[in-house]
Amino acid sequence: RAKASGKARHEVFVAGMRVQVMTRLQLETDLRRAIERQEFRLHYQPLISLQTGKIAGFEALVRWQHPDRGLVPPNDFIPVAEETELIIPMGKWITHEACRQLKIWQEQFPQEQPLLVSVNLSGKQFSQLNLVEQIEQTLQETGLSGHSLKLEITESIAMTDVESTIALLQRLKALHLQLSIDDFGTGYSSLSYLHRFPTNTIKVDRSFVSRMGDESEDSQIVQTIILLGHNLSMDIVAEGVETAEQLASLRTLKCEYGQGFFFSKPLVVEAATALLKSDPQW
């Protein structure tokens, strides 16, 4: 059966290749132009403290406002941006824009524990030589405290070259940044390395959270990740929280933060501002 489906997939790939190459080229051309024309937008998804039920911050998620194609989701263009290294200027803009916006919200909505913003880093950015200097400069230019910026790297990126990951994370830590391992549970993690990462947070991948139920294996996995994280003195963010039941279970398991459609979808700036104004509590 595996052989048959492998062959089928091969044929589909060959038949679709010409189209694929053309769209890939078109995409690359369009992407280059998009940077000059400033067609990227950030949407902000609230991150909820499960203890207080209040908004603790936001994850910045990039979208592309394409002139013909409309709003393009990140999974449709980040991979090509990575391959072409366009992710480097794009990533610089994303971090700068997220810090600039967060600074505005912090001034507009001061709170005891200041709001934070979480920004995703791709693998290419993570191996960019001047990453630390660039982020330091962004903090200076926007006036945002390093404590208020969190960087998310996926488990797979973190585990690619562990020694250089640790070295880089330590340099970022020296800027007081918060660091998070994203999509945890989907990649391969060596537990003997995990404790050496100076990270503050583990984000449990949505695939586990979405399948949480009373007796399910996935509930056990989420519980195990939470225990593991807590033993390593890390906070846990559950991503993809969609139901009140999931929220209740996560609270029982002492998960610190939640993010997901149950609270809010990623929002444009105006909508996120309105949400902050309404000061919701879950």
Ligand code: C2E
């Ligand atoms: P991620 O960092 O794991 O982000 C979470 C994704 O899950 C977001 O998709 C978000 O909209 C979605 N999500 C959040 N809550 C729920 C929920 O309750 N249910 C469901 N079904 N989905 C939920 P999005 O915005 O399409 O981003 C996809 C991925 O693209 C991100 O995954 C991240 O890896 C990447 N990405 C997004 N923005 C950036 C960026 O600025 N830079 C880089 N390098 N990557 C980015």
Ligand code: MG
């Ligand atoms: Mg993320």
Ligand code: MG
């Ligand atoms: Mg994630």
Ligand code: MG
């Ligand atoms: Mg994810």
